[in-house]
Amino acid sequence: MGVFPLGVLGCCLLFLPVLTLPSDPTLNDDVLGLIVFKADLRDPEDRLGSWNEDDDSPCGWVGVKCDPRTKRVAELALDGFSLSGRIGRGLLRLQSLQTLSLSRNNFSGGFSPELSRLASLRVVDLSENDLSGQIPEGFFAQCRSLRSVSLAGNRLSGEIPPSIGACSTLAALNLSSNQLMGALPSGMWLLNGLRSLDISFNNLSGEVPAGIDKLYNLRTITFRGTSCRGASLRTLEAWHC
């Protein structure tokens, strides 16, 4: 007879902690992350002047777009803002970030391989900056949802990391106009969803290797400054252009 009430009590005790959690414990992580990111930058034109650490929400800041439902930062677009300095780790706090677009600035140094671990990140455009060093191996190895990556127009050197084959969500990859060398890693031919690949204006060696014919979705490949397109690209011959 005592079993039933005890069962009800057990149920309620179990759910009580869940109900009393703060509704949005991470709200200010976005403000903090962006302020930390800004602290690593030089902003000679004061384009980020509206970014105020005392604000409750960053959703009205220049270059910032939030998800209207969650009010979390979904997009950061600071293209052509004349920013320089490092792409700092503050960005790693933006747990709902989907689009990161920092092209046409003067960012230098490298970038954190952990960026690609942001669970919602789909588009990364760091093109036309002054980034240097190797593409971090971990960037592609840990990628969660990346669909489009452009690192074009920087000074990145070394080889394309073999781990790229692990980033199976990639649809577009632009590595043009860097100082990349060596052969294309064979893992690239595991990227079944790849539709566009631009590796022009680097110092890559060798011919387009066997295996490219497995990329059934690939529609555009650009290398040696030449763009090759075709409807049926399953044969290697199609790429001799």
Ligand SMILES: *[C@@H]1O[C@H](CO)[C@@H](O)[C@H](O)[C@H]1NC(C)=O
């Ligand atoms: C880019 O930054 C470097 C220093 O890191 C500086 O020497 C150069 O003048 C900057 N270029 C532009 C276009 O701002």
Ligand SMILES: *[C@@H]1O[C@H](CO)[C@@H](O)[C@H](O)[C@H]1NC(C)=O
């Ligand atoms: C790759 O990026 C460069 C520099 O931003 C751009 O000019 C080029 O059109 C891009 N390639 C593709 C295939 O989109």
Ligand SMILES: *[C@@H]1O[C@H](CO)[C@@H](O)[C@H](O)[C@H]1NC(C)=O
């Ligand atoms: C490009 O590769 C060639 C042959 O491997 C090498 O001799 C040359 O120094 C490289 N150029 C640059 C800018 O790395």
